[in-house]
Each structure stands twice: as C-alpha cells, then as structure tokens.
Amino acid sequence: MTKPPLHGLYAITDSTLMPDTDSLLFQVEQALRGGARIIQYRDKSTDQAKRLQQALALVDLCNQFHRPLLINDDTELARACGAHGVHLGQSDGNISQAREYLGREAIIGNTCHSSLTLAQTACQQSADYVAFGAFFPSSTKPDATPAPISLLAEAGSTLPVPVVAIGGINMDNAGQVISAGADMIAVIHSLFACDDICARAGQFDSLFN
Numbered sequence: 001m002t003k004p005p006l007h008g009l010y011a012i013t014d015s016t017l018m019p020d021t022d023s024l025l026f027q028v029e030q031a032l033r034g035g036a037r038i039i040q041y042r043d044k045s046t047d048q049a050k051r052l053q054q055a056l057a058l059v060d061l062c063n064q065f066h067r068p069l070l071i072n073d074d075t076e077l078a079r080a081c082g083a084h085g086v087h088l089g090q091s092d093g094n095i096s097q098a099r100e101y102l103g104r105e106a107i108i109g110n111t112c113h114s115s116l117t118l119a120q121t122a123c124q125q126s127a128d129y130v131a132f133g134a135f136f137p138s139s140t141k142p143d144a145t146p147a148p149i150s151l152l153a154e155a156g157s158t159l160p161v162p163v164v165a166i167g168g169i170n171m172d173n174a175g176q177v178i179s180a181g182a183d184m185i186a187v188i189h190s191l192f193a194c195d196d197i198c199a200r201a202g203q204f205d206s207l208f209n
C-alpha cells in the first residue's frame with residue numbers, strides 16, 4: 001500500500017472496550033465500515049503472543065478495507081505483523097531508528113503533547129504526522145497533558161506534515177478541533193463505547209466532508 005492521505009477519523013483500539021479478539025475484530029470492522037481512515041492497535045498488555053495474533057488479524061481486516069493499520073508503541077511488532085506503521089510517544093523509541101527499521105513506506109506518527117518544538121523535531125526525524133493533545137478531558141487517559149485548541153492553527157501553518165488531534169474528542173467537540181486545523185481526529189471512547197460504532201464512525205467522517 002502506498003502512503004494514503006492522512007485525513008479523517010483515526011480510530012484507536014482499546015483492550016478494555018474490546019477484551020477479546022472477536023470483539024476487537026467486530027468493533028474495528030464496524031469502524032472501518034463507517035468510514036474510519038486509519039486504525040491504531042493500542043494494547044498495553046505484555047502478552048506478546050496475543051498481541052502478535054491480534055495484530056496479524058487486524059492487518060488482514062484493514063487490508064480488506066484498504067486502510068492502514070498502525071501499531072502503538074512497538075516497532076518490532078509493527079514489522080512482525082506487516083502493519084503499515086507505528087505510533088511512537090516521547091518515550092517509545094527513536095523515530096529515525098524506527099524509519100530505518102520499517103522502511104520508507106511505513107507511516108510513522110509521534111505524540112507531541114502541546115509542543116511545537118517536539119513536533120518540529122519529529123518532522124526532522126521523518127515523522128509522517130504529529131499528534132497533539134489532550135484537547136479535552138479523556139476518560140481513557142485522565143492524566144494526559146492538556147493542549148490548547150489555539151495550538152492547532154499554529155501547527156497547521158508551520159509544520160510540513162498532517163496534524164492529529166486527540167483526547168476526549170466526541171461529536172460535541174470534534175468540530176472545534178477540525179475547524180481549528182486538525183487533519184485527523186483520533187478517538188477511542190466516543191467511538192468504541194458507542195452502541196452503533198458504524199453509525200458513529202460515519203458521523204465523525206461526515207465532519208470532514
């Protein structure tokens with residue numbers, strides 16, 4: 001897969017909301033059917049066999065929808081399962097090394113909290129997108145560093161890569177970060193805790209049209 005446009009709904013999995021492989025695959029498929037443009041497998045467990053098995057199944061599923069799967073935190077797992085890339089936080093390893101390990105075609109994203117300086121460094125090290133947040137209180141990550149919405153306009157005008165907004169994004173506030181310049185919105189709870197994930201993904205997707 002060549003690198004797709006990085007735009008729209010970025011759905012991130014959650015091992016509490018999808019406790020087994022069946023629910024993981026069902027819920028991600030609903031998100032893809034509804035219009036999620038990019039999927040991230042985020043599983044903080046240390047069960048490496050389960051993580052590999054789930055990541056392989058997600059690669060298959062995402063390939064059927066021609067959408068990229070990124071792996072959170074783990075560059076080695078990303079290569080082992082044939083994922084399309086990796087998302088790295090500030091303590092998750094070096095972007096340049098991940099690029100060397102995964103190759104030119106890989107999509108590499110980086111968490112930059114509320115710092116344009118971190119984002120500029122990430123771009124110099126070959127990140128394909130940068131993520132800022134948390135823009136709103138997040139039940140998934142209550143201790144996330146807050147970020148002001150005003151950051152998005154400045155990021156959009158100064159950075160050479162697409163910008164992801166994350167943290168507590170729901171249908172009531174997503175419009176604010178998109179109007180402010182976010183190219184993608186990364187969502188966990190408001191998407192995957194919803195009764196109709198497919199419909200909710202469609203609602204998020206329609207905000208970009």
Ligand SMILES: Cc1ncc(COP(=O)(O)OP(=O)(O)O)c(N)n1
Pocket residue numbers: 010012040042072073087088089090091092109110111131132164166186
């Ligand atoms: C798209 C996106 N943005 C930010 C994060 C957070 O990454 P990180 O700071 O490494 O925290 P964890 O997700 O690893 O807990 C993300 N995963 N995805």
Ligand SMILES: Cc1nc(C(=O)O)sc1CCOP(=O)(O)O
Pocket residue numbers: 111113132133134135137138139140141144145166167168169186187188189190
């Ligand atoms: C994984 C993560 N990273 C964040 C950051 O600010 O870097 S906020 C967050 C959780 C996003 O989940 P929800 O949509 O449920 O708030």
Ligand SMILES: [Mg+2]
Pocket residue numbers: 072073087088089090092
């Ligand atoms: Mg991380």
